[in-house]
Amino acid sequence: MLTPWISLGAGGHAASAAHALAGVAELVAVVGLSTRDWSVDVLESDSAAVAMAQQHDLRIVVTIGDNRRRLEVLDQIPAALLLSAAALTSTVSPDVVLGGSSVVFHHAHVGPGARVGRGVIVNTAAVVEHDVTLGDGVHVAPAAVVLGAATVGAGAFVGSGARILPGVTVGAGAVIGAGAVVTRDVPDNVSVLGVPARERHRFERTTS
Numbered sequence: 001m002l003t004p005w006i007s008l009g010a011g012g013h014a015a016s017a018a019h020a021l022a023g024v025a026e027l028v029a030v031v032g033l034s035t036r037d038w039s040v041d042v043l044e045s046d047s048a049a050v051a052m053a054q055q056h057d058l059r060i061v062v063t064i065g066d067n068r069r070r071l072e073v074l075d076q077i078p079a080a081l082l083l084s085a086a087a088l089t090s091t092v093s094p095d096v097v098l099g100g101s102s103v104v105f106h107h108a109h110v111g112p113g114a115r116v117g118r119g120v121i122v123n124t125a126a127v128v129e130h131d132v133t134l135g136d137g138v139h140v141a142p143a144a145v146v147l148g149a150a151t152v153g154a155g156a157f158v159g160s161g162a163r164i165l166p167g168v169t170v171g172a173g174a175v176i177g178a179g180a181v182v183t184r185d186v187p188d189n190v191s192v193l194g195v196p197a198r199e200r201h202r203f204e205r206t207t208s
Contacts, residue, residue: 002026004056005083006049008073009063010034010042013121017063020087020105020124028058046073050081059083062101062119067155071137074101074119082118086110090122099136108140117154126158135172144176153188162197 003025007014010032018027029041031049043049053060060081064070074082082100086092092110099118104110107125114128117136122128124142132146135154140146144158147165152158153172164170164182171188180197191201 003059003083003085004028005059005061006043006053007031007061007063008046008049008077009065010036010038011063011065013065014063016105016124017061017103020103021061021085023088024085025059025083046076050077053081054078060101061085061103063103065121065139067119067137067139067157070119071155074137077101093130105142111148129166141178 005025005027007027007030010030027040029043030038031043031046049060060077061083062070062074064073079100084098084100084102086104087106089106090104090108092104093112095112096110096114098116101118102116102120104122105124108122110122110128111130113131115133117134119137120134121139123140126140127145129148131149133151137155138152140158141160143160144162146152149167150164151169153170155172156170156174158176159178161179162176168182168185170186173189174186175191176182177193180193181195183196186192189203190199192198193200
C-alpha cells in the first residue's frame with residue numbers, strides 16, 4: 001500500500017519530488033500557488049495541511065527548493081507527520097535512516113553508514129558515498145558526488161556535477177558551484193567554484 005502524503009510546496013521542486021516518489025507514496029494534496037494541474041486537493045496553508053494529515057493519518061514532505069526556507073517550514077511540522085522516502089530507481093543502503101522529509105530522487109545512491117538529516121534532497125543521479133554526513137536541509141544537486149566520510153553542514157548546497165573528495169568538510173550554509181572539485185575543507189557561509197574549488201564569496205547568514 002502506498003503511503004498517502006501532502007506536499008508543502010507546489011512549484012518545480014514539488015513536481016520533481018512527486019515524480020520521484022510515484023510508486024512509493026501517493027500524493028493527495030499540495031500547499032501553494034501554482035499554474036500546474038496537480039489533479040489533487042490544493043490547500044490554502046501549512047496549518048490546513050497539518051490538520052488534514054492529523055485527521056486522516058497522512059504524511060508530509062516539505063518540497064521547497066530553497067534550503068533555508070525549507071528548514072524554516074520543516075521546523076513548524078510535527079516530526080511524527082513527516083515522510084522520508086526514496087525513489088524506486090535509487091539505491092539506499094539498508095543501514096541508512098533518512099531524516100524526516102528527506103527525499104532521494106531517481107537513480108541516486110546513498111551508501112553504507114551515511115547519515116542523512118532532515119529535509120535533505122539527494123537529487124537525480126547524485127551519489128552520497130559510504131559514511132558521509134549530510135546535515136539538515138542539505139541539497140545535493142543532480143549528478144553531484146559526495147565521496148566517503150565527507151561531511152556537508154546544515155543548509156549547504158552542492159551544485160550539479162560537483163565533487164567533494166573523501167573526508168572533506170563543507171560548512172553550514174556553504175555553496176559549492178556546479179562542476180567544482182572540493183579538495184579541502186570549506187568554511188561556513190562561503191561559496192566556492194572551480195577545479196580545484198576556491199573561495200569566491202563570503203556572505204552573511206542570519207538565524208531569523
